[in-house]
Amino acid sequence: MMSDYSWLEGIPLPDMWVQKEIVEDVHNKFVVKDEDLIILTYPKSGTNWLIEIVCLIQTKGDPKWIQSVPNWECSPWLESKSGYPVLTSKEGPRLMTSHLPTHLFSKSFFSSKAKVIYLIRNPRDVLVSGYFFWANTNLVKNLESLGIYFEQFLKGNVGYGSWFEHIHGWLSMRERNNFLVLYYEDMKKDPKGTIKKICDFLGKNLGADELDLVLKYSSFQAMKENNMSNYSLIKEDQITNGLKLMRKGTTGDWKNHFTVAQAEAFDKVFQDKMVGFPPGMFPWE
Template sequence: MSDYIWFEGIPFPTIGFKRETIEEVRNNFLIREEDTVILTYPKSGTNWLIEIVCLIQTNGDNKWVQSVPIWDRSPWVETKVGYEALINKEGPRLITSHLPIHLFPKSVFSSKPKMIYLIRNPRDALLSSYFFFRETNLVKDPGSLGTYIKWFLKGNVLYGSWFEHIRGWLSIRELDNFLLLSYEDLKRDPRRTIEKICDFLGKKLEPDELDLVLKHSSFQAMKENNMSNFSLVTEDTVTNGLKLMRKGTTGDWKNHFTVAQAEAFEKVYQEKMAGFPPGLFPWE
């Protein structure tokens, strides 16, 4: 791939995205109070969270998640196809977005949708992005992990800077219609985290229904579900076969970063994340 669509200094893929759509979404897309919005930086557990929320909505019944592609169940609002699907959809909508807060629909601040923001150790998000996107035509090929780390730290990757994304969305973390979750907590204690999501959404599940949500949103279940593992993506976006589900672990970055790369990342991380309260991020 030779280039991106650049919008206000942030790169987006040329496939499936248009500058006009991103502008239209920000200024004119109406978020409704009954909507549920899933917000993440890329490769932070987005599809896992979508699957969980879909299963919560169906009381653990997996018919929906096994019959409808994940991008149709919860469309990405900033994509051309997702935007068109959402503006024509009636009733409560499940909406997904990787947009930073300043590009997200302005209407979100005059309504009170349920917003769930899932964060992940940026080192793991970086590594996951590196392995995932190089199998697609969506990004420039960095050639090496070292180059990709430099791009990531400068924000020259899809959807821009992880640090700015986090700072922007966490500026509204005290709102009662905003739920902050972490990939690490979801891995460590999925049952408790799913219960927290249920409480936030006002959805009461029986113990056996909760068991079904856990079962059908497991890494193995999603890996085997063609509606959730992106195996249905068309060839024009894929080069070597898209593998959405790689490892689904935490801390894998330690197996790939050199000491020098880890130190360089930590230096920028400490500078960019100064001012956040201790204990906010589970990877620290």
């Protein structure tokens, strides 16, 4: 199967999982409830890791849920063909995930008290992670080399559009007290500290043993071995060349893949596009 993107308001949406009509409904009709919790990320920022942590916090470290239910059912993707109908018919507080940029997200969210966790990762590592993810499938056309993906990424011609615009859009909400910003690099450096931060934000009080369980079952190795989280359940007839979510799980892998010229070109675009953010805002700088 050869798939690609459909475009909506300048954003390429991966045909495989997302339908333009659903995104239009998410934007115009979907009603966010004050009790909802929303995990928001640009793709390849560590979304599934955060889903695992949040689910484990909800069960106080008991892994039964994350080991018996696929993670896209634990926290359905709002804009996905399978997630949207589930979320619209679910009673009570909902946990959901989305990669949508602000201008396509549900209008109702912006006047709600729903909590959001927005996870950010060094865009260089996001680029490399995205390249290896998509290049190992036949879902995206014209992906013969990292160099080609590099150019597409800088132009925003990849799934969910420009990283820079995604960050600008969502970080404009960072002063709100229902909005928690996390960084993949901090999660790697201090996973337990990050888990505690999420607990505080959610008003969850976990004991020391429970925190250790959350840490244990959300580790890279544990998730790699968990068929409910490692995407191995996605049917092969949908993706013939394989789909590897749990690739390396490290920071700074871009240094193994960018040429010197690419690294310099990226720095320049980053400086131009991220002007206005205070120095030290991003942990990889």
